[in-house]
Amino acid sequence: MACEVANCSRMIKPVDVIDQSVSNFKLKLEVFKMGKYLLGLDNGGTMIKAALYDLKGNEVAISSSKTMMYQPEPGFTERNIEEMWQANVIAIKGVIKKAGITGSEIIGLAATGHGNGLYLVKEDGTQTYNGMISTDVRGREYVIKWQKDGTYEKILPKTMQCVFAGQPTTLLRWFIDHRPAVLKETKWIFMCKDYIRFRLTGEAYGEIADMSGSSLMNVRDVKYDRELLAEMGLESIYDKLPPLRYSGEVCGTITKEVAELTGLVEGTPVAGGCMDIHASAMAVGITDEDKMCVVAGTWSINEYISKKPVVDKDLFMTSIYPIPGYWMILEGSPTSASNLEWFLTEILRDIDLKELDVYEYSNHCVNCVADEDCGVVFLPFLYASNVNINAKACFIGLNSYHNRDNMLRAVYEGIVFSHKYHIEKLLKYRDVPKSIRIAGGVAKSRVWVQMFADILQVPIEVTECTELGALGAAICAGVATNTYASFKEASDVMVEIAYTAKPNPDKQAMYQKKYHRYLKVINALDGIWDEY
Template sequence: MMNYYLGLDNGGTLVKAVLFDQNGRMVNRASEKLTMLTPAPGFTERDMDELWAANVRVLRTAVEKAGPEIAAQIKSVACSGHGKGLYLWGKDQRPAYRGIVSTDARAVDFADRFNSDGTIEKTFATNFQQILASQPVSILRWLQDHEPHVLANTQWIFECKDYIRFRLTGEAFAEITDYSGSNLLNLRERRFDQDLMATFGLGDLYRALPPLKHSTDICGFVTPEVAAQTGLPTGIPVAGGMFDIDACAIAMDILSDDKFCVIAGTWSINGFISRQPVNDHSVMMNSIYALPDYYFIEESSPTSAGNHEWFIERFMSEEKQLAETRGISVYRLTDEMAASVAPKDHDIIFLPYIYGSNYNPRAKACLIGLDSSHTRSQIIRAVMEGICLGHRVHLEKLLAHKKPRVIRLAGGAANSPFWVQLFADIFQLPVETLESSELGALGCAMAASVADGQYQDLAAASRAMVRVSQRYEPQIELADLYERKYKRFRQFSEQLDALWE
């Protein structure tokens, strides 16, 4: 009899409940757009009760779609969620505050202070991380100064998916991949560290950190109340789950250091796994990976396919109407337009900084080199090339430490064969895409299958549940052309930096 596993993915904009069979085949999915609250400039929040209600609704829809026979064979659940941000649970058994999303910037002054007053020199030796405004340490310090009563009432410090798992089970745990990106964890010893928290001025909050668990650990069981609300079987185990980047990487079979993970969505996520952290300040982030004894070495910025979507929404209304007339998506139409232009037939450079850059948060997007001869097709190709070139900036920093035999690509760009080939040509490395379109949820389902005992470990789950869809080889004859474009991209970006101050 077939067993089924449910992945619950809470991202930056959507919550998705996706049901898979034990072979990794998607049975059905349900999703809902989440409401973002912006009560002040730089604030991005969610009502925590409404977030839980949205999770209940998508779970119920997915279970109902499956039907009673399949629903009875759902053996385990796991959650993934956006990293960073902050979700506080109160001593009065209610949310202690609104959920704070990873795009929140209220604590930027605290992050700047930590990065300039010597704090980072004290903390880097144990956590190998930059200090970001979106991390819990910065947000907690902001709350300490601005709303101390909130922290006085706080029982548990949660990340997004750990809060949802708590509501599923009634048991509080901290899953290690998520918290390892928070600056709250001693990565060297893989434990919470009261001295580290004291360095940030947060020593008193050590009491509010839940016990640590791993991705495939059982972290409780679906309560009768939740079962009645969702249709899930009562008492099935809920696995620890993982940070959404880890979930995608696990579902991309990133189980050895000879493959790089690239996620081209709103954010440009680029990384590889290693048994040792990179501790020379040359990469943005080290975090603990879902695979035991590995770190995830990450380079990232908000410079990826979100720029493409923004450009289409703002400037391509005619193309949207034409695509509708033809019965195709506007993304397929823009792929056709870009593919009609040979790479040598334009010299436009696009800097994909619509949402800033992690190197300079004040950087702005630019189209450089336009003249009266340029067409919309050339411009949209330049936008897509610029996003790939932005990924390559991150990739070059990673390549200084490790060269892969292949890139595994996910995110919105992976749905476009033209764009995937562009990545291969600009990276001059083979690029593979995956069969599943719901990688974050699949990674959760894989963790759930291990927690249930269906598979011995994530490697065994990967062999059964992950399949490559297609492989794209780089066109070697384009290497010199894209090398020149990459050098111009870097020159323009660096020379413009002084203008953004």
């Protein structure tokens, strides 16, 4: 049963949040208010991006740098933390150079990054172990254990979210049992973007919206909780968790060393920032309860904000939203556009996509197949599943007359069906939204956006901005530096709708038939997954 959590007001700061107001960080902000730009950093699973915005939300310049993902063992997805930091330095230097400005023109900055995963750092700031991305499944055994022994139901009223393998809680428990020496050397346990802020400022903080999606925090009471950690066998890591601060608070300033590395100015304010799911929602203008946001990237993220939290064992996550007084209600899984990336990289490896726009090529292939049923079903479970924990990706219904175009259309449709599966669960707690704002790689494909509209039968709105995570981070910086009075004001100024894809009612029955087949395939295969 879903339930509203009583006595969980966020108007009073909890005792575990550092009892210092931003005034204790008095920074002579007047120096930076002479600037014209806000900088957002977006740390994805492999790609690092820096984007510069003017105060109306226009993208001035974007620079990116890539990091390697390492898989030393099956189910391990890691990155070198120093390499990630250096990629941020390169991206920052690059965006300043591309924009043709000086660091003194930047009012403030903030970072966003993928949620969950784990970043362990020694006292000197170097890594004690590679960073782990949220697709890392080495902690899967603890998910199964906590679901079976009742731990999950005990912690749910405080965490407000399910347990899954890529969470820092399951990863930390794995280290306690398998690599205790690593944790012994660790001074700070960071989320991805909190580590980047630490390198920018030398100040260690955990930002509340991000931490509220990690199960490391008592979300109900907005604090760390020793008893909660003890339920998961994690009491020993309590003192390694960094002090908490909010998304729109200043959490330090650019150090002299970083200024010399990047071209930023020493003393430039750095805001708390937020997790990518919150940043993307902010960047598409989710500031009230009418709309819903879909982020179609590595993860299938489907979310809305509410003034009342929802706690339900069937719900993926309730977390704290950067706008004071709001909670984010979310359904998600790693079942989205990363499946297309795999298909293009592995199945179409003989095609040189370096000279082509990936979505232009994919759209052309999909358009070569009629909307009507071609009989192929794709389950987008390459990295994880939103059904059986052991479920795997597969194509069902292939015949000799099918080709790559048919398979690509099935990939497009299967990913949308996975989003629909999550959205239908969210509609248990709210009405059908007036519109859905879409973010992630899918937003670059008009064909795919229209497919979302036709399958969901809801208008899909696409914003002008292409780097939504970075824009959401820049909005946090704008609020922290008092450039904008509130997140809503910042969003109203900086977010603009490019176009709306309206649903075609004539396609509703056809896609509903396909979706029912998709669900039937999942149910039919459910009995065999445990054999893998």
